[in-house]
Amino acid sequence: MARVFQQTISFASFPPLRFNRGMTRKIPRHLTWLEAFAAAVETGSLEGAAQHLGVARSVVSEHLKALEESLGGVEPLLERAAGRRLRLTPRGERLYEAAEGPLHQLNLRRLRDLASPEPSLRLGLNPTLSDFLLAPLAADLAAKGVKLEASFGGAFELIRQIQTRQLDLALGFTPLPPHRGVENLTLLRLPFVVLAAPEAPVPKKAKLHVRDLAGAPFVDWLRDDPYGGANSARFAAAGIQVREAARVESFLHLFDVLRAYKACAIAPDLRRLGPFPRDLRVAALVEPEPQAVEVVALFPAEGASHEAEEALKRLLRRLKARR
8 A cells, every 4th residue: 555645734833934125925815815814723813823924913814804705605714712712614624624735736716616515526537538437427426516627637647636636536547657645446457459440451350369460550559658568579479570550649549540541459448438439340369468457546545535435436336337
């Protein structure tokens, strides 16, 4: 299990920022307001926050008011407790979590999401998986009233965004780059198949060996890792050569290119996710040591959010029903 790595930022544990004369303090206004909010929470009073930040009490009060107005809604972020000490409201508790994460991701839109009682999910997907999984996932989330923020990315980008808490959940393929602070859950294990255009000069069989592709026009993957390098090793081990016709980056390009070049390709069998185009031929790839690719879910090592957990449960049920 990956080791949990979490950096907590506490505004009150650091002295306020000081700038040399002539320097411009280029901090977005909403972060200045958030600084005042966090200082008020951690010192327990407007007076304590003002003393820590080196400003007047009225300035702290103005910053808190501006933050509340910018977020919308009627519930305050702070309220008076016994002894006139400030304490967080439920809305304020949701927002205060933002002060414990990387500040570069806290634009005003994200702060509004954090302060809102409306459930939300920031989802990242491999482009190929988005073509198969985004529609049912979005339908499930919409039915539950969960706000969706969807984006695409490769393995490195998805890992980075989970590590920096810019995503709640990501769906991708193995192999994965180093992913400290990120947990992964295997959803599917996909063997490899041979995909061929109708006119591709390869035997029309249910099962094919690598040697059956000798001399055929072949569409390889643009990147050596993970599939292109594996294909080169396959051909070398079988003692054959293919005629490389094209290279593509993802399944989003593969089908059209196979048809155009009347070629074949070795690819993960995605039929557990959805059907291949009906005009393409599909044959199981027979190998001495069968290889496979896994579809994985990625989430922060400290645990998935409630919305991410529910989305994964529904996705697993859908995948199980397709067996």
